[in-house]
Amino acid sequence: MPQKRSSTTVRKKQIIDAARKLITRYGSEHVTVRRIAKETGISEGAIYKHFKSKRDVLSLLVDDVEQMLLAEVNLTLPADGSLEAIENVFLEHMTRVVERRGIAFQVIAEIVSFGDKKLNRKAYQVIDKYTASIADILSRGVKAGIIRTDIDLDAASGLFYCLTQGLVNTWTLSQNSFDMKEKYISLWSVFRQAILKSPD
Numbered sequence: 001m002p003q004k005r006s007s008t009t010v011r012k013k014q015i016i017d018a019a020r021k022l023i024t025r026y027g028s029e030h031v032t033v034r035r036i037a038k039e040t041g042i043s044e045g046a047i048y049k050h051f052k053s054k055r056d057v058l059s060l061l062v063d064d065v066e067q068m069l070l071a072e073v074n075l076t077l078p079a080d081g082s083l084e085a086i087e088n089v090f091l092e093h094m095t096r097v098v099e100r101r102g103i104a105f106q107v108i109a110e111i112v113s114f115g116d117k118k119l120n121r122k123a124y125q126v127i128d129k130y131t132a133s134i135a136d137i138l139s140r141g142v143k144a145g146i147i148r149t150d151i152d153l154d155a156a157s158g159l160f161y162c163l164t165q166g167l168v169n170t171w172t173l174s175q176n177s178f179d180m181k182e183k184y185i186s187l188w189s190v191f192r193q194a195i196l197k198s199p200d
Contacts, residue, residue, distance in 0.1 A: 058116075102171060
């Protein structure tokens, strides 16, 4: 039984990895069971043993993106609210985004464009959890006295998400024609000025 479970887990991972590759290369409309089968070398019948439909594949892919995004942010949560600690969180997070070529954000954008209401709701919940994590990090800066006390944390975390998602979209559309991390540092400096408490 454990061996069978292990085999099922491996198969599902192969299918999800293939769906991720297809969605980032060609878009969600090109994620089909036939193409996943070709990408993985697994028969269409075997794929249907694990997933009832394309929606099920994309739904599990959203779960995978959620784990990836939240792990990237929470892995580097600052123990204190110092400016250096908070900046390190965001810079390390962006380093991981660059290393993964913005895959999580690309998948979210494609899921939205797919137009399935249930998947859109699920993607929204992922974004909501992600921005809540960002707001939590910023709140530590407020408590430490380095971030403005009058700042709307929900708005600021939403702005950070838009900044990152927009950067990944632009980078993807430009066919990776610029250094994403370098551009992020420039954008971060603008965001930083907006949220930092003015020195007395």
